[in-house]
Amino acid sequence: MRKWTPHALLWAVGLLPALIGGVALPSGSFGSASTVLDALGRLAGLGGLGLMLVAAIVSFRIPGFDRLFGGLTSLWRTHHLMGGVAFLLLLGHPLLLALAASAVSLDAALEVLFAGDIATWLGWGALLVMMVFLAPSFEFFGSRDYQRWKSLHKLAGISVMLALTHAFLQASTIPEPWSTLIWAVLALAALTALAYGLLFARRASQYSYTVAEVARPANNVVELSLKPVDRQLRHRAGQFVYLTPCDSKLQAGYREEHPYTLTSSSSEQLLRVAIKDVGDASRAIQSIALGSEVQVMGPYGAFLPAHNHDAELWIAGGIGIAPFLGRARELASRGEAVNIHLIYCVQDEARALFSDELRRLSARIPGFSFAMHYFYRDGPLSSDFVRYHCPDCATRKAYVCGPARLSSLARKVLVANGMPRGHFKSEEFTLL
Ligand SMILES: Cc1cc2nc3c(=O)[nH]c(=O)nc-3n(C[C@H](O)[C@H](O)[C@H](O)COP(=O)(O)OP(=O)(O)OC[C@H]3O[C@@H](n4cnc5c(N)ncnc54)[C@H](O)[C@@H]3O)c2cc1C
Incomplete structure (x- = not known):
């Protein structure tokens, strides 16, 4: 299987509602400029919501799942791209519909944009919340702060719910019962991924370790050797984990998770990570106390091959x-x-x-x-x-x-x- 095939499959699932909508468009949809704009507006809405739901499904960190997609960094690149395309399509959705209606009159266009019914306001609400949680991803809105980005990203759930309710309430381009069925299946998949990620994967892939040794290969780098408290994480070389220090005396980053690559061999009993001081949390961890507890979640990633048969x-x-x-x-x-x-x-x-x-x-x-x-x-x-x-x-x-x-x-x-x-x-x- 080519490495982009699983990513292409995600795009295909996200765009499926738009494809079905395209087939279901009434004949004559491409007869005039305004009907073309109307058809494109509808398809943009279907495509945007489909991609938004698939982006939500793949945003939950489930160890092992990411390997199918060439690792978590590669999967999240697709997630970010999908989120961006979904946003552009959802922004285009009301604008194209309004442009189509403007062929009749300006009032008709305004009526499309601000119909005053609950479905329309839910649609605007979804877009507004999306703008708020996507803004920190772009440097245009100030320097990218990971923790701010992560907190605001939690609003994505609200945006998805508002957009789905909007889709359920609006007269759909896709005939019933297919419309309800498609959105229900995608929404259920997103909920299942959320529940699995939060309830099961988190418990199954979170391990308690204590700091057994701190080596200093340079004055701004530490290598921590971590000893398992009970269960031991199994990994392949080149994979990474999310590490959460639980040393309350740390100046920053206490109980904050950060990704670090494992430097230990997979056969070692101790886990090792080398951490360079680049910001608050990674600077503070340079003075983590020996014997303090850390939570380790993972492993993630598929950077290096399983075997070194090739040159x-x-x-x-x-x-x-x-x-x-x-x-x-x-x-x-x-x-x-x-x-x-x-x-x-x-x-x-x-x-x-x-x-x-x-x-x-x-x-x-x-x-x-x-x-x-x-x-x-x-x-x-x-x-x-x-x-x-x-x-x-x-x-x-x-x-x-x-x-x-x-x-x-x-x-x-x-x-x-x-x-x-x-x-x-x-x-x-x-x-x-
Ligand atoms: C897959 C992967 C493997 C990594 N492996 C190592 C490693 O082996 N050794 C090492 O020293 N560093 C590694 N890093 C980088 C390390 O995660 C960041 O340096 C650390 O999170 C910085 O946090 P900070 O608060 O000190 O700095 P900040 O100033 O807050 O951030 C510096 C940079 O790190 C990013 N970052 C901050 N927090 C997080 C987070 N929780 N998750 C993801 N990115 C974040 C920010 O976007 C910013 O670009 C890895 C990162 C990734 C994505």
């Missing part, structure tokens, strides 16, 4: 070394031969995290080699640098983890070296 090129930037470190530790414990070359990009030697350990690991893993790329010494990552250290890079599968700028540069460099685009996979430490 691979890993490119890491800064703290983006985390998934590769976990996999290298795992390979060293298995003693399996591989064909992997790692290019680790940092600004200078002082910022090269775990470089001594990587050197030791490369001596222990047959077929694993690595080169450091120092920005201040070597400049931006270039085709020549990559070809010099990895002459057969074009025939390898590439995995890149680091800042977005590094991912796009690495993609350009590798494609310029002849790597097919499908051989390139990246993970960025951002979900917004």
Whole structure:
């Protein structure tokens, strides 16, 4: 199955009501400019609501489910895109209907927009709430604050309910009983995903750990080793978890969940995460107390392949070394031969995290080699640098983890070296 197929299926389900609506449109719907606008307005409403419901269904974090879609970061990219398209369609819905009615008169257009009945006001309410919870996703409305974004996103439920009630009350383009059936099935799927995510998945995938060790690979990075209180989380190298510190003395981020990639091998008893200080919560956790409790939820993600049968090129930037470190530790414990070359990009030697350990690991893993790329010494990552250290890079599968700028540069460099685009996979430490 191609990696975009599951995502395409989600789009198909979201757009299904519009497709059925298109088939059910009365003949003559495309006879004049105003009937075309009217038909497009109706279809925009159906498409927008369908996509909004599917975006809601996939927004619940259910460990394992995300792997079908290439990991949570990839699934949430689709969720964000769907939410954006749904919003544009729902905004277009009343405007197109009003434009269609304006062919009769301005009063008729205003009557469409502000009919004064409950269904119309519910529709406007849904749009207004949607604007409020989507606004923090765009930098236009100020710097993106994750916690603000997350709190406001909870309003999405209200918007979905208002929009659904609007659809149930309005005369539908899709004939009954199909209209009720379609919306009821999609609404039920969203409710089931919500209930499963909150009641079952949360309990089944949440684990209690205590901080057993705090290592300091650099002055702005800690690596926490976590010991299970009872149940132990099982994971694959390269996956990530949501970590909630329960140390009430923390200056920030107390009981706030943040995603961190596991740096431990899947065979270790302790879980490890390396955390770089970039904001309030990640700065405060640098001084977390030994023995304090943390809640761990997951695992999520499908960045690295399950096995290393192919020749691979890993490119890491800064703290983006985390998934590769976990996999290298795992390979060293298995003693399996591989064909992997790692290019680790940092600004200078002082910022090269775990470089001594990587050197030791490369001596222990047959077929694993690595080169450091120092920005201040070597400049931006270039085709020549990559070809010099990895002459057969074009025939390898590439995995890149680091800042977005590094991912796009690495993609350009590798494609310029002849790597097919499908051989390139990246993970960025951002979900917004
Ligand atoms: C899949 C994934 C894996 C990650 N792995 C690591 C890792 O191994 N090591 C590491 O140091 N960092 C990792 N991060 C980044 C880490 O989650 C953020 O640095 C941390 O959440 C910042 O929180 P803050 O309050 O300190 O900073 P802020 O200043 O609040 O935020 C800094 C950035 O992190 C994002 N962010 C903040 N809170 C969250 C949250 N709860 N969920 C998602 N994004 C958030 C913000 O959008 C912003 O872009 C990972 C992120 C993702 C998405």
